Amino acid sequence: MNRLTILAVRLALLGAFLAAWEMLPRHGVLDARMLPPLGDVLRMLVDVLGRPRVQEAIGVSAGEFAVAFLIAIPLGAAIGILIAENDYLGEIFKPMLFYVFSVPKSIFLPMFILVFGIGFQQKVAYAAFSTVFIVIMSATAAVESVKADHLLVARSYGATRAQIIGRVYLPSMMPVLLEALRLSMIFNFTGVLIAEMYASRTGIGQLIANWGENFQMPQLFAGVVFLATVAIVFNESIRWLEAQCSAWRT
Amino acid sequence: MQRLANLSAARTDAGPTAIEVAGLSHVYDGREGKVPALEDIAMTVGAGRFVVIVGPSGCGKTSLLMMLAGLRRPSEGAILCNGRPIPSPDPERVGVVFQEASLFPWLSAQDNVEFPLALRHAPRAERRRRATDMLDLVGLQGFGGRYPHELSGGMKQRVAIARGLVQDPPVLLMDEPFAALDEQTRMTMGHELLRIWSQTLKTVVFITHSLTEAVYLADEVLVMSARPGRIIDRIAIALPRPRTYDMMATDTFGRLRDRIWQQIRTAD
Numbered sequence: 358m359n360r361l362t363i364l365a366v367r368l369a370l371l372g373a374f375l376a377a378w379e380m381l382p383r384h385g386v387l388d389a390r391m392l393p394p395l396g397d398v399l400r401m402l403v404d405v406l407g408r409p410r411v412q413e414a415i416g417v418s419a420g421e422f423a424v425a426f427l428i429a430i431p432l433g434a435a436i437g438i439l440i441a442e443n444d445y446l447g448e449i450f451k452p453m454l455f456y457v458f459s460v461p462k463s464i465f466l467p468m469f470i471l472v473f474g475i476g477f478q479q480k481v482a483y484a485a486f487s488t489v490f491i492v493i494m495s496a497t498a499a500v501e502s503v504k505a506d507h508l509l510v511a512r513s514y515g516a517t518r519a520q521i522i523g524r525v526y527l528p529s530m531m532p533v534l535l536e537a538l539r540l541s542m543i544f545n546f547t548g549v550l551i552a553e554m555y556a557s558r559t560g561i562g563q564l565i566a567n568w569g570e571n572f573q574m575p576q577l578f579a580g581v582v583f584l585a586t587v588a589i590v591f592n593e594s595i596r597w598l599e600a601q602c603s604a605w606r607t
Numbered sequence: 608m609q610r611l612a613n614l615s616a617a618r619t620d621a622g623p624t625a626i627e628v629a630g631l632s633h634v635y636d637g638r639e640g641k642v643p644a645l646e647d648i649a650m651t652v653g654a655g656r657f658v659v660i661v662g663p664s665g666c667g668k669t670s671l672l673m674m675l676a677g678l679r680r681p682s683e684g685a686i687l688c689n690g691r692p693i694p695s696p697d698p699e700r701v702g703v704v705f706q707e708a709s710l711f712p713w714l715s716a717q718d719n720v721e722f723p724l725a726l727r728h729a730p731r732a733e734r735r736r737r738a739t740d741m742l743d744l745v746g747l748q749g750f751g752g753r754y755p756h757e758l759s760g761g762m763k764q765r766v767a768i769a770r771g772l773v774q775d776p777p778v779l780l781m782d783e784p785f786a787a788l789d790e791q792t793r794m795t796m797g798h799e800l801l802r803i804w805s806q807t808l809k810t811v812v813f814i815t816h817s818l819t820e821a822v823y824l825a826d827e828v829l830v831m832s833a834r835p836g837r838i839i840d841r842i843a844i845a846l847p848r849p850r851t852y853d854m855m856a857t858d859t860f861g862r863l864r865d866r867i868w869q870q871i872r873t874a875d
Contacts, residue, residue, distance in 0.1 A: 507711060509709075511726075512696060513703040514726055515696050515726060516726050529713075
């Protein structure tokens with residue numbers, strides 16, 4: 358199958374899905390109270406995005422997301438690089454991190470509420486906590502993806518330490534780092550939303566949980582469409598960046 | 608110090624010398640204590656000579672080459688390169704060509720060759736010009752824009768040679784540069800290397816596992832023993848230059864290769 362056919366089939370499937378979403382509830386095949394027609398959801402989305410309370414909630418969530426990200430990325434990267442570069446620390450901590458990585462982070466959420474109360478700090482702390490492990494793992498993998506041969510070549514041409522970092526480490530690690538950025542954004546996003554849905558006074562996650570509890574299905578689906586769009590746009594932007602520098606990856 | 612003085616005296620007596628090694632031994636810390644890797648290595652390489660080192664796997668050939676490049680320090684002994692010690696890498700005196708896959712995959716062929724110059728902040732125009740000259744020299748005119756994954760194995764090693772020569776060092780060290788190539792490409796590359804060598808008048812120290820390659824390329828072959836590596840034979844290759852593929856079928860060529868083989872077999 359050529360690329361055009363594949364694209365056409367994909368678009369057709371998407372179109373069919375959206376059409377079904379609009380038609381089936383509209384004509385009573387599906388219960389419109391459980392699944393409002395797409396047109397109603399989109400109208401509600403425009404309406405909801407215009408409300409100050411919703412805009413404020415989005416702002417709060419975005420703030421939590423940004424701060425958690427700014428904590429988790431440098432912290433995780435520093436720990437990951439330390440573990441990868443130092444054999445001693447690596448032998449001790451790597452297995453432990455693997456164990457902790459496998460544990461679902463959401464079970465720690467009640468503890469974060471006990472320690473930080475309910476609010477901005479608790480959301481940020483929990484989101485950073487649920488993100489930092491994937492950053493550590495990825496940073497370790499990124500450092501280990503640097504080839505010893507390349508370091509030797511750079512040294513044999515008299516590269517300084519700074520030159521080795523800038524001209525060998527960074528470009529070698531770039532594809533893995535971008536992948537790490539993408540994954541950690543997903544983890545971070547999920548962390549913020551779960552924390553807000555579980556217990557919160559504001560934030561887009563809290564709104565969605567609330568709409569769900571109150572059976573406000575058009576609002577609920579508007580929120581879902583909004584968050585799904587944001588997540589996909591983020592994800593695809595980084596994938597695009599990855600594609601830019603992955604020509605030589607294979 | 609006395610040893611260094613002797614070395615310098617010897618050098619002035621015996622004409623221009625590119626590399627001198629005396630009393631070099633190396634011991635490294637392995638899992639089961641100290642492991643002797645190299646023992647009492649002495650060698651002299653005249654300027655413009657092509658010297659090939661052969662020996663069983665793990666005999667310390669690569670370690671020795673790393674020491675000649677200033678990338679590693681021996682436990683004992685002296686190395687002089689163009690009359691001076693080489694405690695750390697000096698690309699103006701020594702260029703190195705490594706085994707396969709040493710090109711940076713995120714740089715074009717041109718940028719790979721420019722890499723050593725970029726490290727020294729050479730002006731862009733000069734970098735361009737020198738790298739282009741080197742790519743021409745190794746027979747890669749017009750391939751500067753290609754990335755390593757777009758080049759064949761032989762072409763990649765041509766780029767690596769161009770990179771090794773770009774700062775015009777008098778000495779070129781080569782660590783099994785053609786080991787990963789198929790037999791035919793390998794022969795062609797050996798021939799090409801001799802052409803480049805005769806055009807640039809470099810001193811070459813070349814490590815290989817291939818006895819045919821050793822005899823075909825070398826002025827002199829140094830045979831090393833299994834660990835701890837020692838030089839157990841020095842064989843002058845008196846075949847005329849320029850070398851041709853026909854020479855490989857001659858009795859002289861066969862006898863030289865057999866002699867090296869016998870030495871390596873007993874050494875292993």
